[in-house]
Amino acid sequence: MPHDGHDHVSPSGHPYRPDQDAPLTHWQVMEIAVRELLVEKGIATAEEIQAQIDSMDRRSPALGAKVVARAWSDEDFKARLLADGSAACREMGIEVDALKLIVVENTEDVHNLVVCTLCSCYPRNVLGLPPDWYKQRAYRTRAVREPRTVLKEFGVELPGTTALRVHDSTADMRYLVLPKRPDGAEGWSEEQLAEIVSRDSMIGVAVPQI
Amino acid sequence: MGGLIDVMPGPPVDRDEHDYALWEKRVDALMVLASAKGYFTVDGLRRALEDMGEESFETMTYYERWIASVTQNLIESGAFTIEELRAQMEQVQARGDTYGEASLDSGKEQADA
Amino acid sequence: MPEPAPNFLPPYWDADAAKPAFSMGKKVRVKSGAPPGHVRTPWYVRGRTGVVERVCGHFHDPQELAYGRGDGPKLPLYRVRFALADIWGAEAGFAETDTIDIEIYESWLEPFWDYGGDFDAQAARLEKELG
Numbered sequence: 260m261p262h263d264g265h266d267h268v269s270p271s272g273h274p275y276r277p278d279q280d281a282p283l284t285h286w287q288v289m290e291i292a293v294r295e296l297l298v299e300k301g302i303a304t305a306e307e308i309q310a311q312i313d314s315m316d317r318r319s320p321a322l323g324a325k326v327v328a329r330a331w332s333d334e335d336f337k338a339r340l341l342a343d344g345s346a347a348c349r350e351m352g353i354e355v356d357a358l359k360l361i362v363v364e365n366t367e368d369v370h371n372l373v374v375c376t377l378c379s380c381y382p383r384n385v386l387g388l389p390p391d392w393y394k395q396r397a398y399r400t401r402a403v404r405e406p407r408t409v410l411k412e413f414g415v416e417l418p419g420t421t422a423l424r425v426h427d428s429t430a431d432m433r434y435l436v437l438p439k440r441p442d443g444a445e446g447w448s449e450e451q452l453a454e455i456v457s458r459d460s461m462i463g464v465a466v467p468q469i
Numbered sequence: 470m471g472g473l474i475d476v477m478p479g480p481p482v483d484r485d486e487h488d489y490a491l492w493e494k495r496v497d498a499l500m501v502l503a504s505a506k507g508y509f510t511v512d513g514l515r516r517a518l519e520d521m522g523e524e525s526f527e528t529m530t531y532y533e534r535w536i537a538s539v540t541q542n543l544i545e546s547g548a549f550t551i552e553e554l555r556a557q558m559e560q561v562q563a564r565g566d567t568y569g570e571a572s573l574d575s576g577k578e579q580a581d582a
Numbered sequence: 583m584p585e586p587a588p589n590f591l592p593p594y595w596d597a598d599a600a601k602p603a604f605s606m607g608k609k610v611r612v613k614s615g616a617p618p619g620h621v622r623t624p625w626y627v628r629g630r631t632g633v634v635e636r637v638c639g640h641f642h643d644p645q646e647l648a649y650g651r652g653d654g655p656k657l658p659l660y661r662v663r664f665a666l667a668d669i670w671g672a673e674a675g676f677a678e679t680d681t682i683d684i685e686i687y688e689s690w691l692e693p694f695w696d697y698g699g700d701f702d703a704q705a706a707r708l709e710k711e712l713g
Contacts, residue, residue, distance in 0.1 A: 283562070283571050286533040287492050291572045292557035293540050294495060296549045303502045305574065311498035343593045359594060359638075361661075376624055378515055379531070388497070390486045394531050398482045403626070403682060404670065412481055422679035425666070429622055430659060430685035431594070431641050509650065516620035516648035546650060 320458035322353055323385040323435060328452035331440045344435060348385060358384045361432045365439040370417055371424045372463035373434040374402035380428035382435050386458055403427060413464040436463040443469045492568055493532040500539050509542035517541040594639025602658035608634045609694035610662060612686060620648035623690045631694050632664040635683055658688040
């Protein structure tokens with residue numbers, strides 16, 4: 260079938276994924292070649308690579324939201340989470356692998372904001388892959404240079420009396436913000452609470468709303 | 470190095486998001502596996518990313534920079550040679566003009582999708 | 583500077599590695615300089631003074647790991663808290679309570695000697711005391 264850039268359907272009858280159909284790039288050629296060499300040399304199997312992709316696909320902010328909802332509902336769990344984030348996640352059956360998680364708590368007086376100025380360090384085991392903006396230079400520079408302005412652009416207006424704590428993930432730890440539980444959610448179940456916890460609120464660029 | 474060279478207030482953060490393409494997810498998986506198997510560390514990944522210089526942010530996407538860094542680290546750790554990579558890339562390129570054609574097993578995954 | 587976080591036992595502690603030289607709440611200064619290579623200390627805090635927020639534990643030196651050398655001694659890793667106004671200047675408009683926490687390896691930290699802001703006066707006093 261000629262490739263004219265419109266409505267391609269694969270032999271299986273499914274549409275091609277966008278990246279399958281666009282002109283092949285130099286970097287895609289490199290990815291394919293490296294992957295094939297690793298398989299050929301027995302360094303990794305095709306199944307392992309696929310399994311890794313599947314396991315990444317299973318991770319989403321819903322995991323982080325469950326952790327937050329548990330901390331909102333259980334003071335003892337919250338204390339353990341703040342003392343050792345990875346151990347507390349493991350306790351909930353979340354695969355943390357080598358993730359070294361530090362959880363920082365937003366309160367009436369303190370708001371935490373997470374950034375990685377060096378690259379894109381992010382607690383992906385509990386939030387999934389980082390969004391594009393997290394890795395952008397605009398966010399990475401401005402979150403340390405003018406964090407209150409960035410927060411305002413994301414819709415978070417911090418009173419001057421609230422202390423702002425920025426966390427730059429420069430080394431071995433990864434950071435998750437425990438947002439402040441909003442008023443009006445008294446008596447909610449953990450499942451209900453988890454639904455109002457967005458990915459962005461666990462980085463500190465949003466606050467849970469009812 | 471030590472991160473951003475120019476920390477000046479910049480333009481607003483562009484909050485458009487996209488789902489990662491299959492090839493990008495594969496790059497991510499290659500990084501995770503190669504580091505888990507001891508071929509290099511996240512520090513090596515970051516070092517090669519920094520060595521690409523600031524202008525690579527303008528000319529390459531995130532996972533393009535990653536595959537360049539992963540490949541650099543794998544060559545350094547002896548996973549394969551530059552000549553092996555060159556020959557393999559030539560072979561891949563010759564298979565077709567799209568990712569679907571060049572990546573041998575993507576036909577199967579499309580059928581499964 | 584705000585109060586440091588409550589006491590915290592580092593989960594990534596290695597009993598065989600060197601004991602951390604700094605404890606929680608201690609004032610430290612980040613070393614200056616711009617050596618080549620993979621340096622994990624952000625340039626914007628080099629030469630700045632902060633307070634140890636917590637000791638994270640022991641980790642291999644990323645400056646070595648980055649080049650495939652991972653068998654050196656582990657270093658204590660700290661989270662150090664800096665006032666954003668100290669880093670970006672008073673004109674940047676930060677509140678005194680606005681801070682940034684950054685992980686810094688011990689090799690990049692030195693003790694902070696408080697000269698009361700006046701090195702010459704301190705030196706004169708010392709000279710007098712020492713006779």
